[in-house]
Amino acid sequence: MRRHIVLVLAVALVMALMGGVAVAQQPKYGGIWKDALGANPPHLDPVFATDTTSAEVGYQIFETLVGLSPEGEVIPLLAESWEVHDGGTRFVFNLRKGVRFHATTEGGTPTANGGREVTAHDWVWSFNYICSPETNSPRAYFVDMIKGYDDYVAGKADRLAGVTALDDYTLQIETSYPFAPFIQVLTYNTFVVLPKEDIEKWGTADFNFHPVGTGPFKFEQWLQDEKIVLSRNENYWMKDEYGNQLPYLDGIEFRIIVDYTIEYTEYKLGNIFQSYVDTPYYEEAKSGAVGQFFERPQMGTYYYGFNVELEPFTDKRVRQAFNYAIDRETLIDIVLEGRASPAKGVLPPGMFGYNPDLEGYDFNPEKAKQLLAEAGYPNGLEVTLQYNTNLGHKRLAEALQAQFAMIGVKLNLRNVDWGVHLDTVERGEVPFFRMGWVVDYPDPDNFLYVLLHSDNIGPQGNYSRFNNPDFDALTEGARLEGDTEVRRHLYQLAEKIVVEEAPWLFIYHYVDHSLVKDFVKGYELPAFGQYTNKFTKVWLDQ
Amino acid sequence: MGRYVVRRLVGAIPVFVGVIVVVFILTTMVPGDPARIMAGQAGNPETIARIRKEMGLDDPLHIQMWNFFKSAVTFNLGRSYRNNMDVNEAILGRFPATLKLAVAGMVIAIVLGMTSGIISAVKQYSILDYSSMLLALVGISAPSFWIGLLFIYLFCVTLRWIPGTGTGNGEFVYLILPALTLGIRPAALIARMTRSSMLEVIRQDYIRTAWAKGLGARTVVLKHALKNAMIPVVTIVGVQMASLLSGVVLIEQVFQWPGVGRLFVEALTYRDFPIIRGEVLFLAGLFIISNLLVDLSYALFDPRIRYD
Numbered sequence: 109m110r111r112h113i114v115l116v117l118a119v120a121l122v123m124a125l126m127g128g129v130a131v132a133q134q135p136k137y138g139g140i141w142k143d144a145l146g147a148n149p150p151h152l153d154p155v156f157a158t159d160t161t162s163a164e165v166g167y168q169i170f171e172t173l174v175g176l177s178p179e180g181e182v183i184p185l186l187a188e189s190w191e192v193h194d195g196g197t198r199f200v201f202n203l204r205k206g207v208r209f210h211a212t213t214e215g216g217t218p219t220a221n222g223g224r225e226v227t228a229h230d231w232v233w234s235f236n237y238i239c240s241p242e243t244n245s246p247r248a249y250f251v252d253m254i255k256g257y258d259d260y261v262a263g264k265a266d267r268l269a270g271v272t273a274l275d276d277y278t279l280q281i282e283t284s285y286p287f288a289p290f291i292q293v294l295t296y297n298t299f300v301v302l303p304k305e306d307i308e309k310w311g312t313a314d315f316n317f318h319p320v321g322t323g324p325f326k327f328e329q330w331l332q333d334e335k336i337v338l339s340r341n342e343n344y345w346m347k348d349e350y351g352n353q354l355p356y357l358d359g360i361e362f363r364i365i366v367d368y369t370i371e372y373t374e375y376k377l378g379n380i381f382q383s384y385v386d387t388p389y390y391e392e393a394k395s396g397a398v399g400q401f402f403e404r405p406q407m408g409t410y411y412y413g414f415n416v417e418l419e420p421f422t423d424k425r426v427r428q429a430f431n432y433a434i435d436r437e438t439l440i441d442i443v444l445e446g447r448a449s450p451a452k453g454v455l456p457p458g459m460f461g462y463n464p465d466l467e468g469y470d471f472n473p474e475k476a477k478q479l480l481a482e483a484g485y486p487n488g489l490e491v492t493l494q495y496n497t498n499l500g501h502k503r504l505a506e507a508l509q510a511q512f513a514m515i516g517v518k519l520n521l522r523n524v525d526w527g528v529h530l531d532t533v534e535r536g537e538v539p540f541f542r543m544g545w546v547v548d549y550p551d552p553d554n555f556l557y558v559l560l561h562s563d564n565i566g567p568q569g570n571y572s573r574f575n576n577p578d579f580d581a582l583t584e585g586a587r588l589e590g591d592t593e594v595r596r597h598l599y600q601l602a603e604k605i606v607v608e609e610a611p612w613l614f615i616y617h618y619v620d621h622s623l624v625k626d627f628v629k630g631y632e633l634p635a636f637g638q639y640t641n642k643f644t645k646v647w648l649d650q
Numbered sequence: 651m652g653r654y655v656v657r658r659l660v661g662a663i664p665v666f667v668g669v670i671v672v673v674f675i676l677t678t679m680v681p682g683d684p685a686r687i688m689a690g691q692a693g694n695p696e697t698i699a700r701i702r703k704e705m706g707l708d709d710p711l712h713i714q715m716w717n718f719f720k721s722a723v724t725f726n727l728g729r730s731y732r733n734n735m736d737v738n739e740a741i742l743g744r745f746p747a748t749l750k751l752a753v754a755g756m757v758i759a760i761v762l763g764m765t766s767g768i769i770s771a772v773k774q775y776s777i778l779d780y781s782s783m784l785l786a787l788v789g790i791s792a793p794s795f796w797i798g799l800l801f802i803y804l805f806c807v808t809l810r811w812i813p814g815t816g817t818g819n820g821e822f823v824y825l826i827l828p829a830l831t832l833g834i835r836p837a838a839l840i841a842r843m844t845r846s847s848m849l850e851v852i853r854q855d856y857i858r859t860a861w862a863k864g865l866g867a868r869t870v871v872l873k874h875a876l877k878n879a880m881i882p883v884v885t886i887v888g889v890q891m892a893s894l895l896s897g898v899v900l901i902e903q904v905f906q907w908p909g910v911g912r913l914f915v916e917a918l919t920y921r922d923f924p925i926i927r928g929e930v931l932f933l934a935g936l937f938i939i940s941n942l943l944v945d946l947s948y949a950l951f952d953p954r955i956r957y958d
Contacts, residue, residue: 158690527682
């Protein structure tokens with residue numbers, strides 16, 4: 109009997125070890141990662157990129173000082189570590205040694221920089237180049253708190269006073285005031301290190317078509333509207349936990365596929381290895397029958413904005429009534445197949461400062477009717493919602509039309525293309541409009557200050573033209589506050605004001621989805637969404 | 651004939667000027683500020699102002715118009731607002747893909763359309779006539795993007811005869827479905843035109859004479875009748891070719907074909923005025939040349955036509 113027990117235990121041990129071996133399967137080198145891009149990206153040069161499609165490619169070619177973990181936390185990237193001094197106004201970055209710019213590109217052509225090592229002087233040059241008024245980067249203003257920024261942009265200084273190289277591997281950035289989320293801002297894909305020689309070789313306009321960075325993949329080819337091809341950076345600095353050189357893949361081929369139906373079809377045909385999952389395919393994808401299904405909350409919020417300067421939304425009770433009139437859960441279940449989480453306020457779950465106890469608005473048509481009556485609309489009212497042309501926005505707007513009808517609100521729908529939508533909404537001409545926001549950097553500042561502070565009324569992001577001095581004071585205070593818990597508290601107070609004042613119809617927080625072939629290993633869906641994914645550790649078990 | 655060509659080309663100048671004026675006015679009137687679109691959501695007003703200045707959008711309209719006129723005449727249409735690419739490079743880079751698709755579509759349209767048109771005319775009121783005209787009606791009525799999606803579902807997903815959309819690495823197989831989809835509508839038009847034109851011709855005396863002389867059916871139909879029935883068909887082919895070159899937008903979208911149609915849609919979405927204006931001028935030029943070639947080809951089919 110005892111021998112039998114020993115034998116069983118021995119077999120179990122061997123099996124466990126075999127299982128362990130299976131879990132710790134060694135990654136394989138080689139293969140091309142085939143993926144889709146939802147549009148022909150306008151800018152492979154990150155200095156000009158403002159859209160997610162451009163960022164998706166840019167993340168493979170370029171690198172920032174600090175990066176984001178899949179969970180959305182700030183992690184070291186080209187800076188190994190950093191210290192904050194002088195009350196949060198001086199940041200000293202200890203740079204990683206051995207990081208090199210791409211030595212070759214586009215079929216083995218040597219780059220102008222020759223694959224030299226990146227030093228702090230390159231970072232100084234890059235920050236100066238990005239913030240230069242001649243470059244005119246649309247996102248340079250994200251770092252307008254750097255000391256000397258205003259003078260430099262106005263042409264009163266020939267360089268950014270606040271960015272200096274202390275030695276080859278130490279970079280110092282000084283800000284004019286203690287901007288608490290400064291490190292988070294540096295994760296944004298514009299603030300990368302750039303090779304001066306290659307930019308000078310091509311010029312600002314043409315560098316877009318010949319990008320050179322330090323990232324895990326090098327630029328090879330861009331066939332407009334067709335595909336973008338990247339190849340493995342053989343000199344990449346990062347290694348895996350076994351000491352193997354990264355990346356594992358030989359390259360990436362991004363096909364430009366502008367339709368979700370076609371993208372999903374191409375995925376099923378095996379022509380691409382990853383696909384976005386649109387609503388009609390959600391159930392099939394979720395079943396696991398067609399690949400590995402990934403789902404995680406994304407740091408973004410979908411909302412309808414009320415222009416608080418235009419009738420009838422000047423009255424808070426009307427805005428609150430609209431918020432009480434919608435059944436978010438049903439809406440999400442029916443229209444989005446449950447692919448989102450209902451929004452009680454502005455900040456999405458997972459974001460620092462998110463308040464799980466925030467009260468928000470329940471579905472309460474009676475209360476909505478009562479508020480409308482108090483506001484002088486006992487028989488309801490008629491309003492027009494403007495949204496940018498898109499099938500998903502249309503489905504949701506039509507569902508809301510029915511819900512608003514229950515409280516006597518006749519909702520007319522007007523769809524316009526994105527250019528007209530953005531323009532008219534920013535000018536404050538539209539009383540009721542669709543909008544959505546996915547964060548640029550992981551901090552509530554990028555939601556609350558950018559989208560609702562009175563300084564940002566208009567094109568800067570406050571399209572509702574919300575203007576509340578208490579809210580302004582709280583978000584301003586939180587920007588400068590160094591204590592994390594105090595900041596959290598300030599943001600939660602600020603968000604409470606927003607919910608009470610209801611400049612938005614809070615609808616849902618995004619949930620991102622991705623469907624990946626079973627032979628793909630090492631894939632993770634980041635909290636910021638698939639577009640921020642880096643394929644450094646992805647490998648193909650084929 | 652040389653003088654005729656020169657006269658037609660000179661006559662095209664006012665048409666071009668008209669196109670320049672109209673396209674400028676339309677693009678100026680359309681709502682939506684390209685600088686704001688470029689700056690993205692939550693754009694900085696100072697940056698937007700700098701972009702506007704860089705694009706020349708702050709200049710008075712007559713200056714903008716004059717600049718555009720100069721750039722159009724010198725074929726230097728500037729750079730795309732969206733990605734800084736040279737406009738000529740952007741259009742000419744994508745045009746081969748569109749041309750390839752349009753030519754393939756037109757070959758399919760001519761072969762299918764003329765064959766069924768001739769058979770319908772020769773076998774009037776037969777089952778072949780009715781069925782080919784019914785198919786032609788379907789071809790004209792059904793939206794091409796819908797036919798395209800059906801083809802993808804049938805030939806790519808279900809039967810797996812075609813590997814997918816896009817252009818692959820330039821393999822011929824990728825051209826089949828978009829070309830077939832594109833060719834269906836002009837094929838239907840050509841079939842109807844060929845049928846009616848042939849019916850008119852085969853009732854004429856000289857055809858009766860040809861039959862009476864004991865000529866074979868192939869000679870009578872293809873040599874005597876078809877040649878004279880070709881003029882209206884050639885007109886349709888010419889107009890359809892120009893339409894195919896300019897109107898492949900939906901097909902390019904469905905089959906992810908990297909041509910000028912997709913570029914145009916993208917440019918409209920982002921108010922990329924240099925690309926929009928460049929494409930309109932380019933397509934206007936194509937229409938003019940295509941119409942001229944059609945007019946010149948008439949003499950090949952009817953020697954009575956002279957270009958004086």
